[in-house]
Amino acid sequence: MDGLIYSILGDPFVQMWQMPDFFIQVIWEGFVSGILYALIALGFVLIFKASGIFNFAQGIMVVFSGLTLVGLHALGVPAFVALLMTIVVMYGLAFGIERLVLRNLVNQPDIILFMATIGLTNILIGGGQWIFGSETKSMITTELLIPTGSSVWEPGGGLVIFQHIDIAAAVIAALLIVSLALFFSKTKVGRALRAVADDHQASLSVGISLNQIWVITWFAAGIVALVAGIMWGARSDVSFSLQIIALKALPVLVLGGFTSVPGAIVGGLIIGVGEKLFEIYWGPLLGSGVEGWFAYVIALVFLLFRPQGLFGEKIIERV
Amino acid sequence: MKDTKESFVTEDGRHIGSVIMEMRNITLRFGGVVAITNASFDIREGEIRAIIGPNGAGKSSMLNVINGFYHPQEGEIWFRGKKRPSLRPYEIAEQGIARTFQNIALFKGMTTVENVMTGRQLMLKKNFLWQLLRIGPALDEEVVHRRRCEEIIDFLEIQAIRNSPVGSLPYGLQKRVELARALAMEPKLLLLDEPMAGMNVEEKEDMSRFILDVNDQYGTTIALIEHDMSVVMDLADRVVVLDYGKMLADGTPDEVQKNQAVIDAYLGVEH
Incomplete structure (x- = not known):
């Protein structure tokens, strides 16, 4: 019994203390995947805030944007032109979704809109496989001038390796998040987005077009998806199985709150770092594969004790 | 008559x-x-x-x-x-018709000033890149409209709550903020x-x-x-x-x- 308690509460911390360089490495790895979780969660939050829709298609949008980029490049289009064209495609997608789906489902219950996004997911999977084929592709990392080397840091004789691609992912994600935050708080369109998130009728009455705002939100979510697609794609590959990582965004959202941009970021980091630490230091106790379920257990605990998440709006239902 | x-x-x-x-x-x-x-x-x-x-x-x-x-x-x-x-509501707002609602439709997550500023939404014309940088013409524009909003806030005597989130305000004050937002649009009707x-x-x-007072001082048709x-x-x-x-x-x-x-x-x- 004592041995068990020691291996839970003692040994992992002793290991952390004895090998601080390895501990830093684990934290860093967790931090990078956390930032990428946050990116995916951010896509969900944008759409959920503006229209109250839980966009099931966010994961496939990540894959779709990545495939479009790689596919265009494979046709001989230069990398940065392909990037621009992909952005145009994501705008077209946002525009099409608003025209064909959202506009026709105005005032329908949330569950109907949720179902519509599941339909959208299937269309994007089917369409994506039809256009790009279903085989795994590698991201055009070097063509997009994303660094691929690694740097070594040796604190006090230890060894920590930073992949440049991870550093790039962290920096780009941070830039994207900061510019989105500024866009939301400082611009006219940002103010309109927040207004629509609060009250549709009132927004209309001050002259805000809901349709226009929805296109902008889905476009912003598409851009976030594209960045997530590039970064995840660069770390692994671009394939349809990537959309599974979108499921990881769910616990992030439960943790951070569905309506909070800072929540998505903090939630992503907690899940990313938490699951890595748990996998490495406590995982051996339970057999491996802890990374697969750790996030969901955390989410479950949160649902029990703080269902609105860390930063979400408190859920008050009048009866 | x-x-x-x-x-x-x-x-x-x-x-x-x-x-x-x-x-x-x-x-x-x-x-x-x-x-x-x-x-x-x-x-x-x-x-x-x-x-x-x-x-x-x-x-x-x-x-x-x-x-x-x-x-x-x-x-x-x-x-x-x-x-x-047949026009959409936001197009009619552009024509100069503002309104308030029976059950109050405010942007509850925003403060009083921010709510009133949404009434100027249609008058902000500068490119969002300027707005993002907060310099030059966009800043001037923001200042002009902000001043106008502050005047309306003074006029309706809600200075004391100008930075409070409106969701937490008492009912009577919320109604007044809603009126302020509509007035900020400088409506014809x-x-x-x-x-x-x-x-x-x-x-x-x-x-x-x-x-x-609104009818009298601004000449607004109500x-x-x-x-x-x-x-x-x-x-x-x-x-x-x-x-x-x-x-x-x-x-x-x-x-x-x-x-x-x-x-x-x-x-x-x-x-």
Whole structure:
């Protein structure tokens, strides 16, 4: 019994203390995947805030944007032109979704809109496989001038390796998040987005077009998806199985709150770092594969004790 | 008085302009339910026009028709001398029609100032890149509109709550913030849906004073729905009475009060 308690509460911390360089490495790895979780969660939050829709298609949008980029490049289009064209495609997608789906489902219950996004997911999977084929592709990392080397840091004789691609992912994600935050708080369109998130009728009455705002939100979510697609794609590959990582965004959202941009970021980091630490230091106790379920257990605990998440709006239902 | 197209001065010295909005034979149906039947009336520049009637008379529907939330199946709407095509609500806001709501529709996550600033939304023209950088023309523009909003906030005496999130404010103050937001649009026509609903006597007096002041100082044309008859009689220049979606009467408060059909509708009549 004592041995068990020691291996839970003692040994992992002793290991952390004895090998601080390895501990830093684990934290860093967790931090990078956390930032990428946050990116995916951010896509969900944008759409959920503006229209109250839980966009099931966010994961496939990540894959779709990545495939479009790689596919265009494979046709001989230069990398940065392909990037621009992909952005145009994501705008077209946002525009099409608003025209064909959202506009026709105005005032329908949330569950109907949720179902519509599941339909959208299937269309994007089917369409994506039809256009790009279903085989795994590698991201055009070097063509997009994303660094691929690694740097070594040796604190006090230890060894920590930073992949440049991870550093790039962290920096780009941070830039994207900061510019989105500024866009939301400082611009006219940002103010309109927040207004629509609060009250549709009132927004209309001050002259805000809901349709226009929805296109902008889905476009912003598409851009976030594209960045997530590039970064995840660069770390692994671009394939349809990537959309599974979108499921990881769910616990992030439960943790951070569905309506909070800072929540998505903090939630992503907690899940990313938490699951890595748990996998490495406590995982051996339970057999491996802890990374697969750790996030969901955390989410479950949160649902029990703080269902609105860390930063979400408190859920008050009048009866 | 209904037939004159020119402006005139009322007995108590109020200047009433020419017709700014005209509703011609408006009929509005929801499936088989007829909300408004063949209603016609006009609103003149600078006046306070009241729409009254018992519950379910179609008053709010009428306001929703004017502001574009509903589109009537029959009839024409003339605004500022032109027949208005079927427009979306935000396009009608662009034409200069602002409104408040019966159940208060504020942006609850924003502060009072931010809410009022949304009223200037249509007037902010600068590119979002300028706005993002907060320099040059965008900053000047922001400052100009912000100043205007602060004036309105002062005017409605809500300075004390200018930085409070509106969701936490008492009901009466929320109504006032909503009025401020509508005023920030500098509307040609301001629609107020039960501006005094749920208020105590003191709040009602305040709100009446503000409505009169707005009309007086900014010259804003106002159409309002109200249940409290004494308030309506004090504020309104002319009154439209609706009952079961039909027009019962149209005239000055005195004329309307003496109208037998109106008295029957309000007091009930033996069938």
